[in-house]
Structure formats: structure tokens, C-alpha cells
Amino acid sequence: MLFLQTFLKKETTINSQRYNETITALKRRIERIGIRNETLLKHDNARPHTSAETRDAIQRLDFSVLPHPPYSSDLAPWDFHLFQKLKEHLKGQGFSCDEDVKSAVGKWFQKQNTNFFKDGFQKLAQRWRKCIEVRGDFVEK
Numbered sequence: 836m837l838f839l840q841t842f843l844k845k846e847t848t849i850n851s852q853r854y855n856e857t858i859t860a861l862k863r864r865i866e867r868i869g870i871r872n873e874t875l876l877k878h879d880n881a882r883p884h885t886s887a888e889t890r891d892a893i894q895r896l897d898f899s900v901l902p903h904p905p906y907s908s909d910l911a912p913w914d915f916h917l918f919q920k921l922k923e924h925l926k927g928q929g930f931s932c933d934e935d936v937k938s939a940v941g942k943w944f945q946k947q948n949t950n951f952f953k954d955g956f957q958k959l960a961q962r963w964r965k966c967i968e969v970r971g972d973f974v975e976k
Contacts, residue, residue: 838944838952839864842937854883855892862896876900877959916955 839861843849858876865874876898878884893900924943930936 840940840944842933845933849881849883851883851886851888855889858889858892858896858898862898874898877903879903916958917952920951 839857841857841860843853847853861874874897876893878900880903883889921940921943925936925939928939930939
């Protein structure tokens with residue numbers, strides 16, 4: 836299983852340029868490992884994800900994007916599986932510096948087995964189907 840984690844400096848935000856640097860690094864990692872199947876990006880409709888600059892980068896990098904319905908909090912990337920579990924793991928821990936947080940996050944990712952990530956994708960597919968079935972109305976968890 837491939838994952839790429841990046842951290843922003845304090846008091847900075849994601850913009851199109853930073854997002855494109857991240858997906859470019861992801862593409863390099865994919866090529867280095869030799870993954871040949873289609874890579875599908877899951878992100879929301881935030882400006883850094885939908886800007887013309889990002890759309891161009893996604894096309895240049897030969898990624899596909901899983902469509903995200905407008906205003907759908909049910910499919911928000913931070914609201915399903917991965918980040919929920921990571922937040923639960925980090926809850927209540929005290930960190931003395933940013934490096935400690937980065938280390939804890941990295942160790943947590945390394946502990947997760949392939950089934951953890953597969954389960955997350957299966958849950959996403961189930962939520963996606965529910966959103967379609969209710970035609971965009973709110974989906975209870």
C-alpha cells in the first residue's frame with residue numbers, strides 16, 4: 836500500500852500551487868514504486884482542488900478524479916474512515932513539538948495494514964451509493 840504524507844508549516848494554508856506540488860510528489864512516488872494501474876484522486880470541491888491550474892496538473896500527471904457532488908459533506912475526505920481513526924489515535928496525546936506529531940502520524944500510518952485502507956475505500960463506495968440513492972440528501976452515518 837502506498838501513502839504519502841506531507842505537513843504544512845504553521846499558519847500556512849493549502850493553495851493550488853502547494854496542492855499541485857503534493858500530487859506531483861505522489862506521481863513520482865507511484866512511478867518509483869512501479870504502480871501501473873489507474874490512480875484515482877479523492878478530494879472535495881475546495882478551490883485548490885478545482886482551480887484551472889490543478890485541473891491542468893491532474894491531466895498532465897494522468898490522474899483521474901472521483902467526482903465530488905457540490906456541497907456534499909457526506910463524502911468529505913476528512914469525514915470518513917482514515918482521518919476519523921487518526922484523530923481517535925491522537926486524541927489526548929500531548930506533543931512537545933511538531934516533529935513529535937509528525938513522528939506519531941508516521942508511526943500510525945505504518946501500523947495500518949492493507950485491509951485497513953481497503954475497508955476505508957469500501958466504506959467510501961457504500962457512502963457514495965447511499966448519496967446517489969437519496970439523491971444528495973444527507974446520509975446518516
